[in-house]
Amino acid sequence: MTEAPPVDWGWIQRQLDGVIADRLLEHLYLSFPPILLGLLVALPLGIASARWRPVYPPVLSGANMLYAIPSIALFYLLAPYTGLTPWTAIIPLALYTLAILVPNVVDGLNQVPDHVRQAAAAMGFGPLRRLLQVELPAAIPVVAAGLRVASVATISMVSVASVVGLGGLGQLILTEGFQRQFPTPIIAGILLSVLLAFLTDGALVLLQRWLTPWTRGRRAEAGRASRRARASSAPAREEEAVP
């Protein structure tokens, strides 16, 4: 290992259609469903928390407590019920996104100015219509900012799922790399993981711009500030990635 070049390009070429592609696809399968599922759960929780104030503290504490459970423990806890199916990874990862997404949905709805809400009611929007046509659209920038953090965090955490044998790029790092004392898959796994996170983030930025044409040219976005605050207050989970 000491004399070999750090990256074996031949291996990468040979495995591009093989183990690398397989693991990358697994990684995608394991990261996107939790993000979507998390958003689907966070929306109603966030809407309820914004509408009925007393609901919010227990919901937020619950989401934060879930976030504090080490992922590896959750994977092992779920394994007896879900076995080696993707659900063993999808369920915990979806739960983790709640700690980021729920506050963003709540903040997004709360930052809709009161006069806008009042005007909507006075124009004759019923409560549901007002939520769907005024409040949620106006909350999109803040929700999207949370979604970006949650996506990157999830893509990074999927690697831990490999420890329990669920596949993904973590498996590339662990099985092909560490266990065989072979650095190339480790480097490839890390780079691909970062690249995937980067591309997903970029795609979300484009999606948000397309969904919210009114925020173009308005750079000092409330959502950005909120996202930064969220990202710095939530503890980084990356240290778990090394078992």
Place this chain on the structure above:
Amino acid sequence: MITFEDVTKRFPDGTVAVDHLDLEIPTGRTTVLVGPSGCGKTTSLRMINRMVELTSGTVAIDGDDVRTREPAVLRRSIGYVIQQAGLFPHRTVLDNIATVPFLLGWDKRKARERAGELMELVGLEPGQARRYPHQLSGGQQQRVGVARALAADPPVLLMDEPFSAVDPVVRASLQEELIRLQDELQKTIVFVTHDIEEAVKIGDAIAVFRPGGRLAQFDVPERLLAEPVDEFVEGFIGYDRGVRRLSFFPARTLSLRSDVVVDAGTSAEKARSVARDAAEPWLLVVDPDKRPLGWVSAETLEGAAGDRELGSLALVGYGHIFVVATDSLRAALDASVLSPAGRAIGVDTDGTVVGVVSQADLGAAIWSAGDAAVPVGGRD
């Protein structure tokens, strides 16, 4: 007509916002609810479209109790304008204006066409249709707010301090615009403000509320300024109500002197005799088009060489002027107070001088106006 019959609003914490209110708001006129904060004026307004539910009594529009109508449906038939415009940040100007037509299920194209018409009506450029609210100035946003309230052509328009968040210059132009619109549209407007000046300017009738949600006085502005019912109303109207009341007396009733108006080409010699004949210490010098150039004092004339033309002498700036045909006594008084000669210059609508009036003559006119129980109309 909107009628309040023995209406009371008590909030859950026990505070009474509106206390046994009886009020008849006439159709097709602008009625202003005015009073200090906490007097229940906004609460009263909001009971009309059920944004606030009354505790007891009845609010009816043309005889129909508002509580018999589904709130959302009722509100679509009542225009509403609020202080910060309350525009939807995610909708373009055009779609903001088309909000109620969309809610009423109009065809999209028809709704946007209507929104386009309204943009023109409230003085917005067609180029602003595709912009978003945050790209507009405060005054423009407020225009969009008014256009949105009018989109479905509701007979009733509720306006809750709509112009209090914009600067005074923009506010004045929005108020004038509203008066112009109302002349054209004849809506039943209920307008809430804490600014008595604004109330007097735009209101056909004014309801003054006192703290605790009681109606203190309901009258036409002229009578409110002339005969406040008690100390509270008098104090609220302000110490200069007498001066403000002059807004309702037209300046065209003044007799203006034209014998003290002289052409710039007149010699000092001749001007001296004019001043002596008129027994006036000041002459107004005008150019050949009869536009004012400035004042010359009899003193200056005495010291000047007899053959000099007035235009070559040092004239005193003429200051403010008033338009005889359209301005009020208040504008004339203001012009005379600000004039260095203590005399107000009255001009025609084309800017040519009609004549001047001294403070003494103005005083006489104001004196006789004070005797008139009902003013002859006209406002500044």
